[in-house]
Amino acid sequence: MARTAPARRGGQRRGVGEKTPFWVKLVARGDAGHGSTPPSQTAVTRLIRALNKIRRYRTPIHLVRPVETYFAALAPLEKEPLRTRLAHLAVSLDDPIFLAEFARNPRQNALIRNTITPTVLEGSPKTNVIPAEASAHLDCRLLPGEKPSDFLDQLRDVVGDDSISIETLLSFPASSSDADSGLVAAIRRMAAQELGGAPVVPSVTPGFTDSHYLREHGVASYGFVPFVLSEDEEKTVHGTNERVSIENLRSGVRRLVSVLRALPAEHPR
Numbered sequence: 001m002a003r004t005a006p007a008r009r010g011g012q013r014r015g016v017g018e019k020t021p022f023w024v025k026l027v028a029r030g031d032a033g034h035g036s037t038p039p040s041q042t043a044v045t046r047l048i049r050a051l052n053k054i055r056r057y058r059t060p061i062h063l064v065r066p067v068e069t070y071f072a073a074l075a076p077l078e079k080e081p082l083r084t085r086l087a088h089l090a091v092s093l094d095d096p097i098f099l100a101e102f103a104r105n106p107r108q109n110a111l112i113r114n115t116i117t118p119t120v121l122e123g124s125p126k127t128n129v130i131p132a133e134a135s136a137h138l139d140c141r142l143l144p145g146e147k148p149s150d151f152l153d154q155l156r157d158v159v160g161d162d163s164i165s166i167e168t169l170l171s172f173p174a175s176s177s178d179a180d181s182g183l184v185a186a187i188r189r190m191a192a193q194e195l196g197g198a199p200v201v202p203s204v205t206p207g208f209t210d211s212h213y214l215r216e217h218g219v220a221s222y223g224f225v226p227f228v229l230s231e232d233e234e235k236t237v238h239g240t241n242e243r244v245s246i247e248n249l250r251s252g253v254r255r256l257v258s259v260l261r262a263l264p265a266e267h268p269r
Helices: 043-056 065-077 082-087 096-103 106-111 148-159 182-194 211-215 246-262
Strands: 012-018 020-029 115-122 133-142 165-171 200-205
Touching: 020 043, 020 148, 043 115, 043 133, 043 148, 065 082, 065 200, 096 106, 133 148, 148 165, 182 200, 182 246
Parallel strands: 012 200
Antiparallel strands: 020 133, 020 165, 115 133
16 A cells, blocks of 8 residues: 655655554533633633643654654755754754754654644634533644653643543554565656656655554555655645646656556465
8 A cells, every 4th residue: 555755855755654643632621601700710711721831832852763764865865064964863953953943844843753733622602601611632643652641641741730631532553564665666666767766765654544554454555645746735735725736646647557567576376
């Protein structure tokens, strides 16, 4: 199964692993009432205070091996001093100035730390009613090797309010596939023929797909999108007017067929 996008630096990304989703729901409770006579604290104000603490929290930097390998593979495509910085990313990230610049890119930032994104907010259905309950969904994405239970403890420490309950909505273990399989070799051959010899490098996908279901059954699965996307096109993913060009669609189909034709023949039974 496949999904990959050529990296903007000129390499071909193939996702051999993914960050794991850890979706949680924060619930604050308080007395219901009329908006014209507000008490000093409500479920909504408690929730706002908790979300503000989370907004200000910065998760620790954690460079996992596949991400380090990915940027080291891209390093030769860059000019100095960035080439050396990426080739030795673990050391480079200790420099606060480089870290600030590196993390300014949202995708790069998501590859070196766990992330927390508030998404769904729920409260009163009416403007003049103080709700007895207010809640927020957090889309947390954890790096490979992270334990959801440990991260949940971190969240509770950050919120620091026992009256706020935190419920798990979605969680499953991180998974990965062999970085040097026959399918990967076929992608390399396609890149050599159709993408000017662009290097094919392993990467960790910040999002997640259905790959984990397949991996659980022994089916190798990779992140492979056969398009050449501009930075502006990548920004439309899951957003307004998400799209690929007709030329990208045409070329992508051709590249997928090339990969299928380059797959090693199955051994006779």
